[in-house]
Amino acid sequence: MNELEQWRKDPLVIKLMAIEEVFWLNPHIDSFKSAVRMLSLHEDDVKDAEKRLERFAPYIAKVFPETNQAHGMIESPLVQIPSMKQSLEQKYLQPITGNLLLKCDSHLPISGSIKARGGIYEVLKHAEQLALQHGLLTVQDDYSILDSETCRDFFANYSIAVGSTGNLGLSIGIISAKLGFNVSVHMSADAKQWKKDLLRSKNVNVIEYEDDYSQAVEEGRREAEQDPTCYFVDDEQSQDLFLGYAVAAFRLKKQLAEQKITVDESHPLFVYLPCGVGGAPGGITFGLKLLFEDHVHCFFAEPTHSPSMLLGLLTGLHERISVQEIGLDNRTEADGLAVGRPSRLVSRMMKPLLSGSFTIDDDKLFTLLKELADAEGLFLEPSALAGMLGPIKLVQEGNHYLKANNLAEKMNNATHIIWGTGGSMVPEEEMMAYYRRGGTIK
Numbered sequence: 001m002n003e004l005e006q007w008r009k010d011p012l013v014i015k016l017m018a019i020e021e022v023f024w025l026n027p028h029i030d031s032f033k034s035a036v037r038m039l040s041l042h043e044d045d046v047k048d049a050e051k052r053l054e055r056f057a058p059y060i061a062k063v064f065p066e067t068n069q070a071h072g073m074i075e076s077p078l079v080q081i082p083s084m085k086q087s088l089e090q091k092y093l094q095p096i097t098g099n100l101l102l103k104c105d106s107h108l109p110i111s112g113s114i115k116a117r118g119g120i121y122e123v124l125k126h127a128e129q130l131a132l133q134h135g136l137l138t139v140q141d142d143y144s145i146l147d148s149e150t151c152r153d154f155f156a157n158y159s160i161a162v163g164s165t166g167n168l169g170l171s172i173g174i175i176s177a178k179l180g181f182n183v184s185v186h187m188s189a190d191a192k193q194w195k196k197d198l199l200r201s202k203n204v205n206v207i208e209y210e211d212d213y214s215q216a217v218e219e220g221r222r223e224a225e226q227d228p229t230c231y232f233v234d235d236e237q238s239q240d241l242f243l244g245y246a247v248a249a250f251r252l253k254k255q256l257a258e259q260k261i262t263v264d265e266s267h268p269l270f271v272y273l274p275c276g277v278g279g280a281p282g283g284i285t286f287g288l289k290l291l292f293e294d295h296v297h298c299f300f301a302e303p304t305h306s307p308s309m310l311l312g313l314l315t316g317l318h319e320r321i322s323v324q325e326i327g328l329d330n331r332t333e334a335d336g337l338a339v340g341r342p343s344r345l346v347s348r349m350m351k352p353l354l355s356g357s358f359t360i361d362d363d364k365l366f367t368l369l370k371e372l373a374d375a376e377g378l379f380l381e382p383s384a385l386a387g388m389l390g391p392i393k394l395v396q397e398g399n400h401y402l403k404a405n406n407l408a409e410k411m412n413n414a415t416h417i418i419w420g421t422g423g424s425m426v427p428e429e430e431m432m433a434y435y436r437r438g439g440t441i442k
């Protein structure tokens with residue numbers, strides 16, 4: 001019997017195959033001190049990324065006026081959601097002890113999703129490298145000089161390609177076109193029409209495929225291989241994307257301090273992150289672990305139809321197994337999460353760092369979307385709600401974890417952060433359809 005057939009008999013895999021919601025605790029999690037020695041990336045790498053984003057801030061502020069107030073920092077608010085907390089407690093008959101906050105990456109400037117972190121960062125890094133090499137820029141310069149005909153003409157000699165289900169394409173497309181690059185976004189069948197239209201309106205070359213995300217990535221990679229001036233943003237294994245996301249943790253630490261929220265031995269932090277290929281939630285988890293070590297507990301959330309990271313970690317097969325191989329269709333309304341196979345880089349990095357993972361039914365994404373809109377007036381896209389039930393599931397199904405880590409008696413001091421990963425760019429009509437759908441589901 002081969003390995004895959006054996007896994008098909010595993011009780012948790014059987015549940016995954018039956019499209020049931022699951023909650024999984026990672027048996028391989030290690031203490032941070034011991035895990036960090038084995039990792040291929042380090043705190044200096046994240047600091048380097050943070051500094052690069054600071055160098056680019058004057059440019060960003062100049063070309064994206066919506067970032068002016070934040071001086072060119074692409075950052076989102078961290079807000080309390082007390083009415084949502086009450087609503088969840090009533091609906092699930094389960095108190096949520098501690099603080100409940102929402103990290104509003106749904107409202108990140110420029111591309112309205114978490115991809116405005118990693119995606120933009122990777123393109124900026126590539127642009128910086130080219131400009132430095134060709135003497136257009138020094139690291140001491142005010143980078144707003146990149147907003148010039150000369151620089152745009154220079155970047156027009158180069159192209160950028162990416163494969164995407166939508167949001168990564170938006171962020172890479174928008175920043176690349178702004179700098180002057182030729183940019184192609186290879187989009188999978190599930191990408192929304194409005195995203196394609198928006199990109200085309202910004203002179204981005206959008207290429208559509210009948211197949212899923214892996215196919216779009218493959219085509220993008222092929223295009224880039226044939227053209228030495230083409231740079232491929234590889235969502236399945238990019239370190240730069242990962243580091244761009246990791247910077248979020250450093251910023252979050254400041255926001256927590258500003259709000260006088262303590263994270264330490266007796267004040268645990270729980271973070272619930274929607275996961276697609278893994279770069280965004282993985283990068284943020286890595287950053288948070290660097291800062292808060294064993295006092296932060298990160299959980300990933302995936303749709304029941306696309307539990308790729310969970311399957312990769314659970315089986316230890318990482319990117320060598322896809323959800324299709326256990327009979328799942330990888331079809332979900334959750335943009336960005338319809339990924340059948342996890343990132344090779346990220347699944348390996350997460351093995352000793354991630355606390356656990358859970359899946360959520362698509363219907364619940366819509367009911368939660370409506371619930372959050374009604375309770376707090378915040379409109380997120382369906383994917384961004386994937387982590388919302390984390391605090392409830394943790395208490396109902398993760399008791400073992402709480403006990404094993406002496407957390408049970410500290411839960412009154414806990415902070416729970418739901419990472420809201422996208423939504424503000426969704427056209428109103430589309431959002432209203434989501435909202436209405438949330439009202440029709442029981």
Ligand SMILES: *Cc1c(COP(=O)(O)O)cnc(C)c1O
Pocket residue numbers: 113114115167168274275276277278279280281282335336337381383384421422423
């Ligand atoms: C891309 C995306 C995610 C997940 O990020 P990955 O890097 O693919 O794991 C979550 N939510 C939204 C809205 C996204 O666009």
